Structures are given as structure tokens and as C-alpha cells.
Amino acid sequence: MLSKPQTKYPDWSRFLAAVWHDGMSVHNMDKDIAAEAVKNSSESILESLTRRNESHVIRPSAFLSCARQSYHFLAGDEPGKMPDNIGPTFAVGHLLHEVSYAAVKSAMPFGFKVETEKAVDLPEWWVKEPTHFNQSGHVDMFISITDEEEARKYLPDSVVNDQPKMLVDFKTMGGFSYRKHSKADYSRAVDGFGYLAQLAVYTEALGTLGSGAILAGINRDSLMQPLMPRFIAPSTLMKEVERLKRAFDSATQLQDPGPEFLIRHGAEANFFCGRGGKPGYCPFKKACKAMG
Numbered sequence: 001m002l003s004k005p006q007t008k009y010p011d012w013s014r015f016l017a018a019v020w021h022d023g024m025s026v027h028n029m030d031k032d033i034a035a036e037a038v039k040n041s042s043e044s045i046l047e048s049l050t051r052r053n054e055s056h057v058i059r060p061s062a063f064l065s066c067a068r069q070s071y072h073f074l075a076g077d078e079p080g081k082m083p084d085n086i087g088p089t090f091a092v093g094h095l096l097h098e099v100s101y102a103a104v105k106s107a108m109p110f111g112f113k114v115e116t117e118k119a120v121d122l123p124e125w126w127v128k129e130p131t132h133f134n135q136s137g138h139v140d141m142f143i144s145i146t147d148e149e150e151a152r153k154y155l156p157d158s159v160v161n162d163q164p165k166m167l168v169d170f171k172t173m174g175g176f177s178y179r180k181h182s183k184a185d186y187s188r189a190v191d192g193f194g195y196l197a198q199l200a201v202y203t204e205a206l207g208t209l210g211s212g213a214i215l216a217g218i219n220r221d222s223l224m225q226p227l228m229p230r231f232i233a234p235s236t237l238m239k240e241v242e243r244l245k246r247a248f249d250s251a252t253q254l255q256d257p258g259p260e261f262l263i264r265h266g267a268e269a270n271f272f273c274g275r276g277g278k279p280g281y282c283p284f285k286k287a288c289k290a291m292g
Helices: 012-024 031-050 067-074 084-107 157-162 175-183 195-206 234-252 260-273 285-291
Strands: 112-121 136-145 165-173 213-219 228-232
Touching (some): 012 084, 012 165, 012 213, 031 084, 084 136, 112 195, 165 175, 260 285
Parallel strands (some): 165 213
Antiparallel strands (some): 136 165
């Protein structure tokens, strides 16, 4: 007998965490849905293990955390190579995404529609230059309320009325990042990986920016840990939209925006930029450092 959430939750985050937890049980995971997830993940896993993963275009999940990244890309600077042995990390990420999709689909109560890997055309302000900019993308999960009466069994009236659709982006994280994610104040946190920028682009494209979005962390180091969904407020996403518009304006005119990421986040940005003896994650860290 399928176990489904039996109580009302105060928000989308806690509701999603409960559904994911129930769906992960071997007693609740739908076999056909699981089989589809395994099939869907196999191609991505194979590609991760046998091909390089460097991005050749600016997309919502690449080159958006810092305005200078977009500038360097369009200026023709060569991004740094990812380590040759990074493939298994991406492969595990693809698998855990698909398993999470299957869990949520298996345990989601009646009254909700769950779409995964949903195709999205990017917003009107996105640069319309397909050589360097993707013109479409995919969101991990998009949940819509299809029956308000049923949805009110699980969510408050205010959520059903004001947030009838919710974008969910899953991120696989190591244990340290997972713990940091659980405590982060995302209205002020350093967004070195561009998570908030990605959510800002997609919520704007889907017309749900006013509902906010959920950044759901999966602990890949300890798979018995719960899903960690964090709600990202509309105000935070709107700030990202405005920042991205400014970044694209300077980048497409080949105007160096300067070290704006360091200015925004100070010493906390060193972890991502590769300063202070740290390796960093920015693909243009050498070119950026040379410019000062």
C-alpha cells in the first residue's frame, strides 16, 4: 500500500521533503517509474564517463555567477579545463537526480502534476545570439497544483492560492556543502556556483518568479540523509534577474565589468575565485587574476 504524506505541511519545502522521503522507500517506489528513471540516467552516465563536460555556450547553469565570466567567454578567453577524472562525480549526480524524480513521482498525492526535465524557452531579456548563448533549457522539476481541494489536505490555503506552481532544482552535494546549504541565508549567501542565477532565469521564463523557487540539496556522501529543500524568495530571485541584465549588457559590449564578484562578496568569494591559496572553481580564474 503506497504511503503518502498524512498531514498538512506549512510550506512547499517541507511537503516536498516528505514526499521525497516516502518515495525513496522500497515499499513506495513505483517499479515502472523507477525503470524509466534508470533508463533515462544511463545515457547521461555514459556521456559523463566518456566525454568532457566543458560548456561551449552561456546557459542558465554556466557562466552566470560572476559578470566577468560572461565577459571572458565572449572576449574569446579559453576557460580552464575540468579535471579528467571528474566524470564519476557528474555520473553520480545524474543518477541521483533521476532517482529523486522517481521518488517524488511515486509518492506525490493526487491533486499535483509533476513534470521533470521540462523544456523552457529563456526569457525575453536573455541574449538572442545562439552562437554563444543557449536559447532554451530544461528545469529539473516543475510541480503544479491541479486540484485545489486535494492540495489543501497537504498545504495551507495561502500556499495553494499564492504559489500554485513551484520550480524545484536538485543539487547533489558533498557532506560539507550539504551542511552549509542547510544553514545558508540565501538572501545574502555567496552564489559562486550560480544556483540562484539559474533559478532566477528559469522562474522568469516560466512566469513563476513571484512564487519563488526551491533549491533541493541531496547529500551524495550519505544517501540516508534527508532531502534538504531551501526556499528561495522572489525578492532574492528578482535581484539576480537585475544583476544578470547588467552583466549581459556589459559582456555583449565587451566591456570588462571588473572584479564585481569579489566586490559583492569580499573575502568569502576567495573559495570560488581561487585566491588565498585555494584552487577555486571559476573557469577563468587565471585570466581574471591577471586583469586584477
